[in-house]
Amino acid sequence: MEIGLAVGGAFLSSALNVLFDRLSPHGDLLNMFHKHTDDVQLFEKLGDILLGLQIVLSDAENKQASNQFVSQWLNKLQTAVDGAENLIEQLNYEALRLKVEGQLQNLTETSNQQVSDLNLCLSDDFFLDIKKKLEDTIKKLEVLEKQIGRLGLKEHFVSTKQETRTSVDVKSDIFGRQSEIEDLINRLLSEDASGKKLTVVPIVGMGGLGKTALAKAVYHDERVKNHFGLKAWYCVSEPYDALRITKGLLQEIGSFDSKDVHNNLNQLQAKLKESLKGKKFLIVLDDVWNDNYNEWDDLRNLFVQGDTGSKIIVTTRKERVALMMGNEQISMDKLSTEASWSLFKRHAFENMDPMGHPELEEVGKQIAAKCKGLPLALKTLAGMLRSKSEVEEWKRILRSEIWELPHNDILPALMLSYNDLPANLKRCFSYCAIFPKDYPFRKEQVIHLWIANGLVTKGDGIIKDSGNQYFLELRSRSLFERVPNPAKRNIEELFLMHDLVNDLAQIASSKLCIRLEESKGSHMLEESRHLSYSMGYGGEFEKLTPLYKLEQLRTLLPIYIDFKTVGLFRLSKRVLHNILPRLRSLRALSLSRYMIKELPNDLFIKLKLLRFLDLSLTWIKKLPDSVCGLYNLETLLLSSCDYLEELPLQIEKLINLRHLDISNTWRLKTPLHLSKLKSLQVLMGTKFFLGGLRMEDLGEAQNLYGSVSVVELQNVVDRREAVKAKMREKNRVDKLSLEWSESSSADNSQTERDILDELRPHKNIKEVEITGYRGTNFPNWLADPLFLKLEQLSIANCKNCYSLPALGKLPFLKFLSIRGMHGITEVTGEFYGSWSSKKPFNSLVGLRFEDMPEWKQWHVLGNGEFPTLENLSIRNCPELSLETPIQLSSLKSFEVSGCPKVGVVFDDAELLRSQIEGMKQIEELHIRDCNSVTSFPFSILPTTLKRIGISGCRKLKLDPPVGEMSMFLERLSLKGCNCIDDTSHLRARSLSVYKCHNLTRRFLIPTVTETLNIWNCENVEKLSVACGGTQLTSLSIVGCKKLKWLPERMQELLPSLKDLELSNCPEIESFPEGGLPFNLQQLHIYNCKKLVNGRKEWRLPCLRELSIYHDGNDEEIEHWELPSSIKSLSISNLKTLSSQVLKSLTSLQYLEIAGNLPQIQSMLEQGQFSSYLHLTSLQRLQIVDFPNLQLISESALPSSLSQLDINNCPNLQSLSVKGMPSSFSKLYIHNCPLLTSLLEVNKGEYWPEIAHIPTIQINYECL
Known part of the structure; x- marks a missing residue:
């Protein structure tokens, strides 16, 4: 515990606020008890006790650090208040349920009286039980109330007024570090x-x-x-x-x-x-x-x-x-006095001129000096002082005793900044302790979680806006810092906390907010209320088993750190059925990114206090009906649920639902009954199908956020109808998709233009997609430079348009896609627009043209257009020629596909040189399906090029250069180029050659290539290596039907070869004389019958991984002498196998056996797998395609085994599970129908014996 740091109490304050709200004299809760006067009196007494505790809470917070008895008292109070809150919340749930039932009984106007009338359906036992629980709760609180005097706690009223601060964009500043940077x-x-x-x-x-x-x-x-x-x-x-x-x-x-x-x-x-x-x-x-x-x-x-x-x-x-x-x-030394003051001044005086406030400047310099040259301390403390304009406020910080107290790595400036926070911000900041260090979190997610846990005070407007203000306030104090989003084209902001700030949050949360991986013992878990954990691939059962006893848990948040990929994970049915239903106090639950197809109906009957539910990126097809009983639910996230087809018919029962996100749910049509969600403030990802819905419905929807799609626009008659959509008023929509049916045709082009004109979005729009528009030209708004936030624009299948708008005027456009514009024949100067100072497309990073069959000319201004363009893609534009050079100085990636006239450029060295000489940063080039390309002048390409891909250029020849080729590529791929007959002169670290049928019989491996793939080159008969050898480390040969010989003297000429794959090369008869390179570590052989047959010795002392698809005689495999170094062995298409073959594999960790062994019925038959017990290192065993296998006995399995995979054994009916090795942790059984019922959760005969195994998958479902 840190001296001077007020911790823990912020969450208590939040819980008390919830209780006071529920105990309002005219609320639903007390009206439900109006005929039970004794209970009403108990509620009033509870409210009085809580008020008495609240007014000493601030004093207790300040004293707990120096008084262990006060600290213990606060911990007990936290537990007692949590219990009281849960009781009141459960009663409030009953009041809400009665209210909803009253509405469904068609009562004309559900009133408090009707709620009290409906309580007649509650039994006398219910009220007696409530009375007893109330009395027990009051007794616990009374004991704590009596201790106030003995602990010396004083009444202290905290002002609820919050300072108004700016939402300054906190920039990353480096002051006084220029010498270190240059060094x-x-x-x-x-x-x-x-x-x-x-x-x-x-x-x-x-x-x-x-x-x-x-x-x-x-x-x-x-x-x-x-x-x-x-x-x-x-x-x-x-x-x-x-x-x-x-x-x-x-x-x-x-x-x-x-x-x-x-x-x-x-x-x-x-x-x-x-x-x-x-x-x-x-x-x-x-x-x-x-x-x-x-x-x-x-x-x-x-x-x-x-x-x-x-x-x-x-x-x-x-x-x-x-x-x-x-x-x-x-x-790293501390900043100098001058640099410290510059940094402090930059943040503290953001809103004022220090020269105009000499008193503040004098005190500020003293405060800056106390930060001892630490940039984080300077920024954080300056951020706090930014809004304080009184000298006394600054002096109070300067004179604080915290500067003199021991702080154990928590900087005094951070402690001061935290203590200066209002109570509402303290609890929101402390809550963020659930995030791991260096975890980039999303603002939207954080705000939702705050709201779900009652940490955001309800105001008159949208509660999410209040949460946003809280977030901006914490960011302005440098407690949160913005970081780049690594996901491509993702414009969502990410933030994180500095490690020391994260430490501060952990201490401030007083163990109430923890990360499961960092919890130390069950006691710490039991004290927690908000918990996160890192997602894993094992189904999470073992990881989440300790949660069984956490009945007070309020937040359960799985964390996925990698924002670059869409990671998906399995979740054990045991977690869904056995663990989660026990967490009845949950307010916030995320199951995002789990491959859940179905949710148990009774789950949400148990978790009835939920306010936040995140099911985004799951595989669910529909929600269970019990979701409609979550009357407290405020936020429901269903984005990117690709299989979701419908929402429950009674979703209107969610009377407190404020935020619903159904974006990117492609199969879900917006239900008509969403309009009955009276509390809905934010609706994201809505699809309006005009026909079922009207333009008036779109206009009346004032709660639209995020993405909005308007589909079937051909049903809109004229401008007057389009006006009713009120798109210009929807200032919180950041993505708008407008779509006309491709099969429709327009009667009047001007009418179409007028309709699109009236669908102009608000200036806050960030992304626009227009598909199937039927007019001949676009309205002016599409190129309006006042769209200062527009970053992405897509125009597709607008086949009647004959010109493009002046999109070059959009000042912050980053990504532009133009597809299916059949009427475009020229891209003229109009496309760039007229600029007075800035260059056209001055922010564009990515540009894509596709499927424009009549496009012939691209006019170039030559005025430095596209100064920031990095990626250019031109696909399926068969008439386009690029004869005028385009100066693209920032271009990194260039793709040309299906553009034969553009391909001509590569045959003309001078024309090509003029095109590429301005591409100073080009790194990647792809040419596809350009039959006009006959040559490729590597010698004049810029040396910045690292990756080249050429495919479908059937006339292309690669003539050897005069002298040595200077260009050295990271990766070169050649596919379907039938005129290429030699690749030996190419210089690429990774070379892939696919379906190049004119390659000569003798394939000479390039000397500098390290990774070589030769696939489906049907005329290659022999591989050769130059006398000096090569640097080859990986060689893959697939589908070369005529290949007979591998390179001679491989040990001498390919000493670095580590990985060799030979697949579908039926004519290869033998390894070269002297064998394969001794250093070979991975060998994969598939469908190379002549090569495997007759083999006995392998002579590969370093081999770690061997995979063989065996197609030889039954007896031959018995004579294999496999290297003892092998750690991974896969043998497929077996007809016989004896354990004798495996006797030498003492290092084997992974074994896969797959093949036709119809005679095998038991894993203990004489000579057939009679013992794996000698494989003392074996960790994973995979058994695949044994059609008559009926029994696997535990005596066949070594004690080291941790994972068993069985797949496609249709007659397997007995699995001795009692003797499974103690190390066993994973069991995967797929397509074994006779075992399925025996392994069923809580019902199957085998279940009691396997229920302890952490990871179980049956038929690809995680149990």
Whole structure:
């Protein structure tokens, strides 16, 4: 507990406010008891006691840090008030239920009298039970009330007035660090004199000094960007987790895909090492705490094969970490007095001129000095003082005793800033302790959670707007900071808290808000009220089992950290059926991103106090009817539920529902009865189908937020009808989609234009989509520069339009897509608009043209248009030619597909040179289906190009260059280019050749290629290697039907080969003389019958992974002598298999057996799997496609086994589950129909024996 920090009481204050609201004399609750006078008196007594406790609460908060008895009293009060709140909330639920039932009985006007009349349906036992619970609650509170005097607590009334502050855009400032920035940049750009490939530069300093800010400033510097071929940033933080770090770095460099989700650490580290090999990279490891040298050495080994000049920046607070990682550390000093004052002044005097307030300036300089040169302290404290204009207010901060108290890493400035917060902001800030460190959270989500837990005071307007003001207030005080959103085209803002601010929130929440992974013992869990946990792939049963006893839990929030991908996870049925229903006090529940198809109906009967329910990104088809009984529900999120088809018919029962999000629910049509949700303030993602709904319905919907779609616009008759939509008034809609049916035709083009003109959105719009518009030209609003927030625009299938609007005038447009515009023949100067100062399309990042069959000319202004364009895509525009160069100095990616006349450019060296000489930053080029391309002049392409893909260019030839080819690519892909006959001269780290049927019989492997894929090249017969050898590490050959020979002398010429795949190459007869390279680690052979038959010895001492699709004689496999180094073995299409084959595999961890073994009925038959017990390292066993297998006995399984997978064994009817190894943690059984009923949850014969297994999947459903 930190001295001087008022903690915990903020949540008590919130709970008391809820209770006072419910106990209002004229509310539904007391009216329900109006005939039970004794109960009414008890309610009044409860209110009096709570009021007496509330007026000493502020004093108790201030004294608890220095008085352990007051602290204990507050903890007991928290428990007692929580109990009282739950009781009152349950009673209030009954009052709401009676109110709703009264409405459904068609009472003309549901009144309090009608609520009290309806209570006749409640039994006398109900009221007796309530009376007893009330009396018990009052007794507990009376005991605490009597202790007030002995504890010396004084009455203290806190003003509820809140200061008005600005929603200033808090910028990232670096003051006084220019020398450190230049020093770090120089270190990164300089080459090591000793030729060392990898240099680690640690930045060390105490928390709040700006280590991360310094690293960010350098990371984004243009000089640094241009120097390194690959950059990645990853926040390590605590606890140290090698698997998480490896996955994160793979995601950062773009090498992580969905197949990697279930890979183990060794596989992922091998992939990361391979991805970095030979590249000059810069990696930032931010916030490193771990000082275990062995773990650091293991991590560093992943980077050592990078190119010379690769660098790693490490930020850390620990000197020991810095010394361990590198000897060229940068030690961060505190800011100078001058820099400290500049930073403080920039934030504290945002709204005033310091020269006009000399008294404040004098005190401010003294306060800045007390911050001791720490940027975080300066910004936070200055942010707090920004709105205080009285000198005494500043002096009170200067004279505070907190400056002199011990603070154990929580800066005094942060403590002062927290204590200065009004009570409502204290509780909202403290609640954010449920977020992990370095977790980027969404503003919308945070506000919803605050509201659900009663932390936002109800005002006269929309409660969400109040929550937004709270959030902006905390941000203005630098407690929240905005961070970039890594998801492409996602304009949603993300925020996080500095580590020290996060520590402050944890202390302020007084263990009420915790992260499950960081909880220490069951006692800490039992004290918690709000809990988050990191999502995982195991179904969550084992992780969430400790929640069984948490009956007081108010928030359960799964956390998914990676915003770059749409991660989806399974959730155990045992969690849904057994754990969640016990959490009856829940106010906020998120099941987002879980692959749930169906929710149990009784779940929401138990969780009747829910106010926030997030089911977004789930697989549900419909909501259970019990959802309609959540009368307290205020927020329901259903966005991106791709399978959701309908909402419950009685959704109108949700009388408190304020916020409903149904955006991106493609199968859901907006129900007509949503209009009956009288409390609805925010409706997101609505689809208005004009026909079932009228324009008047759209106009009357004043609660629309987020995205709105208006479909079937061909049903709108004229301008007068379109006016009724009132689109210009809908200032909270940020995405508008307007759609006409493609099958419809227009009678009057002017009428169509008038209709679209009246559908002009409010100026706050951020994204517009227009599809199937039937007019011949567009209204002027589409290019109105007053749309200052418009960032994305899509125009599609407007086939009658013959011109494009002047979209170049939109000042902040970032992404533009134009598709299916069949009437466009030219893109003229009109497209750019007339500008006086700014360049046309001055903010555009991405531009896409597609399916424009008549487009012939693209007129170029040559005035520096598209100055920020990074991605250009032109698809299926067969008549377009690009004869006039377009100067695109920022372009990074260029795609041309199905544009034969554009392809001609690549045949004309001079024309191509004029087109690309302005592309100074081009990195990626894709050419598809351009049959006119006959040559490709690599020699004149810019050296910035890293990735090239060419497909469907059937006439393309690649002539060897004169002299050595200078360009070196990261990746080159050639597909369906039938005239290419030689690739040996190409210089690419990764080369993929697909369906190039004219490749010569002898395929010469390029010397610099490290990853080579040759797929479906039917005329290749032999692979060869140049005399000097190659750097090849991975070779994949698939579908080369005539291939007979692998390269000779592979051990000598391919010493670096680690991964070899041979698939569907039936003519390969043998490995080369001398065998495969000794260093080979992964070998995959499928449908290569001649190669596998007759094989006995493998002679691969380093082999770790072997996969074979066997198609040989039954006896031959018995003679295999497999390397003992193998850790993963997959054998498919077996006809026989003896455990004798596996006897040497003492390191085996994963075994998959799949094939036709019709004679096998038991896993214990003589000679057939008679024992896996000697496989003492085996962790996972996968059995697939055994048509007659009937029995698997536990005696066949080794004690080390942790996972068993059984798939497609239709006659398997017995699984001895009693003797499962104690290490067993995962059971997957799919397509074994005779076992399904035996494994059914709570019903099946086997269930009692397997119920303890953390992860169980039956027929792809997580139990």
